Amino acid sequence: MGIKGMKYEEFKDNESLELLRESGTNVLLTTIDDVINWGRKSSLWPLTFATSCCGIEMMMTGAPRHDFSRFGMEVYRASPRQADVIVVAGTIVNKMAPVLKRLYDQMSEPKYVVAMGACAISGGPFFLNSYSVIKGVEHVIPVDVYVPGCPPRPEALLYGMLQLQRMIETETIHSRRERVAKNNSK
Amino acid sequence: MEENIKEIVVGEQEDYVINMGPQHPSTHGVLRLVVTLKGEIVKNVEPHIGYIHRGIEKMCESITYPQIIHLTDRMDYLSASINNESVCLAVEKALEVDIPDRIKVIRTIFSELTRIQSHQLFWASYGMDMGGQTCFFYGLRDRERILDIFEETTGGRMLISYNCPGGLMYDIHPNFQKRVKDFIKYFRKVLPEYDAILTGNVIFTSRTKGIGHLSLEDAISYGVTGPSGRASGFSCDVRKHEPYSAYDRVKFNEVLYTEGDTFHRYLARIEEMRESMNIIEQLIDNIPEGPYAVKMKPIIKLPEGEYFQRVETSRGELDTFVISDGNKNPYRIKFRTPCFVNLGVLNHITRDFKIADLIAIAGSLDLVIPDIDR
Missing domain, CATH: 3.40.50.12280 (Rossmann fold)
Known part of the structure; x- marks a missing residue:
C-alpha cells in the first residue's frame, strides 16, 4: 500500500497507519532509518x-x-x-x-x-x-x-x-x- | 587448598577468586587464568587450557607427511616457518636425504626473518599491554615489511608453508636478496627507536624491573626455554648447542642475562632481533647456487623407527618426535611446544606480586595460545 493512493480519512486511522509502517513507506520513518543507519555503519x-x-x-x-x-x-x-x-x-x-x-x-x-x-x-x-x-x-x-x-x-x-x-x-x-x-x- | 579452608573456618577474610579470560585482551588469545587473590596480592594462578585445542597431533596420524607441514603452521603461527622446518628436518633425517647448501641457507634466512617478525609483534603487543599505544603502531609498521618479503617469494603473508620435505616449495624471488638487505638497513635504523620508546621509559622499567623473578635453577627444572629461559641465564639455544640447517656456519652470540626478571625477558627479545639481523647479513650475500628442492618420492614413507628433531622457535625449543610404522602417515607424532612448558612457570613467578603485575609477567613469557593447546 503506497502513500499516494491513500484516502484522506485513512490518514487519521491508526490501523491504516500501522499497515503503512509495516510496509515501510513512511517518509519520516525512512528518513530516520537513513540517519540511524548512517550513524551505525560509521x-x-x-x-x-x-x-x-x-x-x-x-x-x-x-x-x-x-x-x-x-x-x-x-x-x-x-x-x-x-x-x-x-x-x-x-x-x-x-x-x-x-x-x-x-x-x-x-x-x-x-x-x-x-x-x-x-x-x-x-x-x-x-x-x-x-x-x-x-x-x-x-x-x-x-x-x-x-x-x-x-x-x-x-x-x-x-x-x-x-x-x-x-x-x-x-x-x-x-x-x-x-x-x-x-x-x-x- | 587445605590452607584456604582453615582460613574460612576461623572467620578471616576469604580469598577472592577472579576469572581472567578466556576472552580477555591481555591474554592474547583464549587462555583462562583463575587467579586467587588476597587483597591485591596474587596467591595462586591456575591456567585452564583447551579453549583452542584442535587435536593437531591426532589429526597428523591420518594424513601424510607433506600435509602435516600445513598443520604445524597453525600451532605457533608467529614462528610458522620454523615449525615447518622441524617436521621437514625430522623427515629428512629419517630418510637420510642430503640437503644442498642452498636450501639450508634459505631456510635459515627465513627462520631468522620469522624470528624478527615474531619479536616485533611481541614488542608491539607487550607495549600495548603496558599502556603504550605507540608501540603497537611502530612494531606492526615494521612487521609489514617482513610480510612483504614473505609474500613476494611464497605468496603467503603469515602462514607461508614454504618448507617441504626435501627442500623448498619454490625458488626465491629475484628481488629477495635486495629486499632483505633493504629491510635490514631500515631496521637497524629503526631499532634504536624501539629502545627509546620502551626500554628506557621510566614507567615501563619501574613496572618490569625486579618483577616476576625466575632463578636459573627454576628455569632449568621447569624447562623454560627460549628468550624467557635465557634471561635467567639458562643457556638453551638449540641453534648453538645442536646446530641444524646453516647455523653451524654463522657466528652469533647467544643472548644471556642472569637477572631473570620481566625486564630482562623483554630485553632478551630485543637483543635477539639484533642477533638475527647479524645472522641474515652473514648469509644473504652468499646464497649458494643449486637446486631449491631434492627430488623426493611422490608418496613419502618413513622407515620403521623413532625420529627426533629439535629446533629453536622464537619462543623456545620445539621438539618433534615421530614414531613411524613404515606407512605414509606417522603412527604417532608428538610436538613439545615451548609455550606449553613456559606457561607452567607462570604460577611460580607471579605468586606474591600484584594483580597488575600478572599482565606484565604473563606478557613477558610471550605465550601463543594455539601453541599451548595444539
Missing part, C-alpha cells in the same frame, strides 16, 4: 575476540598500513556490552563454543557477526579428522558476512567489513525487528 566497534592466527591479521588490519579507523572501526572494545560487531577470528572448538554464545548474548542489539577465515566458516583445515573443532561458527551464532581465507588478508577483512556496512545501510526498523526475532528463535 561507528562499527568490534569486540577484541581472536582465538588464533586470524587474530593477528585482524591486528594487522588495525595497524598503520591498512588502517581500520578510516571506516570508523578502530575502537576495539574489550567488553561485549560496548561492541557492535563480533569478528570471529579463528577456530572455535567445543570448549570455546559456549563462551562465544555467551559473548554474543551479552552484546546489545543491533549486533552483527563476521566469520573471518576458513575455520570460522567451515572448520577449514580442521574440517576432516578433528574431534574437537566446530564445523562453522554458524552452528553457534548467526553470521552476517563470511570472509574466506586462511588467514584472510587485511584487505579481505576490510572488504568484508565494508560489505557489512552496505548491509546496514539497507536496513529498516522493520527488517531489523524481523532479524532479531529470527535470530532469537534459533
Whole structure:
C-alpha cells in the first residue's frame, strides 16, 4: 500500500497507519532509518575476540598500513556490552563454543557477526579428522558476512567489513525487528 | 587448598577468586587464568587450557607427511616457518636425504626473518599491554615489511608453508636478496627507536624491573626455554648447542642475562632481533647456487623407527618426535611446544606480586595460545 493512493480519512486511522509502517513507506520513518543507519555503519566497534592466527591479521588490519579507523572501526572494545560487531577470528572448538554464545548474548542489539577465515566458516583445515573443532561458527551464532581465507588478508577483512556496512545501510526498523526475532528463535 | 579452608573456618577474610579470560585482551588469545587473590596480592594462578585445542597431533596420524607441514603452521603461527622446518628436518633425517647448501641457507634466512617478525609483534603487543599505544603502531609498521618479503617469494603473508620435505616449495624471488638487505638497513635504523620508546621509559622499567623473578635453577627444572629461559641465564639455544640447517656456519652470540626478571625477558627479545639481523647479513650475500628442492618420492614413507628433531622457535625449543610404522602417515607424532612448558612457570613467578603485575609477567613469557593447546 503506497502513500499516494491513500484516502484522506485513512490518514487519521491508526490501523491504516500501522499497515503503512509495516510496509515501510513512511517518509519520516525512512528518513530516520537513513540517519540511524548512517550513524551505525560509521561507528562499527568490534569486540577484541581472536582465538588464533586470524587474530593477528585482524591486528594487522588495525595497524598503520591498512588502517581500520578510516571506516570508523578502530575502537576495539574489550567488553561485549560496548561492541557492535563480533569478528570471529579463528577456530572455535567445543570448549570455546559456549563462551562465544555467551559473548554474543551479552552484546546489545543491533549486533552483527563476521566469520573471518576458513575455520570460522567451515572448520577449514580442521574440517576432516578433528574431534574437537566446530564445523562453522554458524552452528553457534548467526553470521552476517563470511570472509574466506586462511588467514584472510587485511584487505579481505576490510572488504568484508565494508560489505557489512552496505548491509546496514539497507536496513529498516522493520527488517531489523524481523532479524532479531529470527535470530532469537534459533 | 587445605590452607584456604582453615582460613574460612576461623572467620578471616576469604580469598577472592577472579576469572581472567578466556576472552580477555591481555591474554592474547583464549587462555583462562583463575587467579586467587588476597587483597591485591596474587596467591595462586591456575591456567585452564583447551579453549583452542584442535587435536593437531591426532589429526597428523591420518594424513601424510607433506600435509602435516600445513598443520604445524597453525600451532605457533608467529614462528610458522620454523615449525615447518622441524617436521621437514625430522623427515629428512629419517630418510637420510642430503640437503644442498642452498636450501639450508634459505631456510635459515627465513627462520631468522620469522624470528624478527615474531619479536616485533611481541614488542608491539607487550607495549600495548603496558599502556603504550605507540608501540603497537611502530612494531606492526615494521612487521609489514617482513610480510612483504614473505609474500613476494611464497605468496603467503603469515602462514607461508614454504618448507617441504626435501627442500623448498619454490625458488626465491629475484628481488629477495635486495629486499632483505633493504629491510635490514631500515631496521637497524629503526631499532634504536624501539629502545627509546620502551626500554628506557621510566614507567615501563619501574613496572618490569625486579618483577616476576625466575632463578636459573627454576628455569632449568621447569624447562623454560627460549628468550624467557635465557634471561635467567639458562643457556638453551638449540641453534648453538645442536646446530641444524646453516647455523653451524654463522657466528652469533647467544643472548644471556642472569637477572631473570620481566625486564630482562623483554630485553632478551630485543637483543635477539639484533642477533638475527647479524645472522641474515652473514648469509644473504652468499646464497649458494643449486637446486631449491631434492627430488623426493611422490608418496613419502618413513622407515620403521623413532625420529627426533629439535629446533629453536622464537619462543623456545620445539621438539618433534615421530614414531613411524613404515606407512605414509606417522603412527604417532608428538610436538613439545615451548609455550606449553613456559606457561607452567607462570604460577611460580607471579605468586606474591600484584594483580597488575600478572599482565606484565604473563606478557613477558610471550605465550601463543594455539601453541599451548595444539
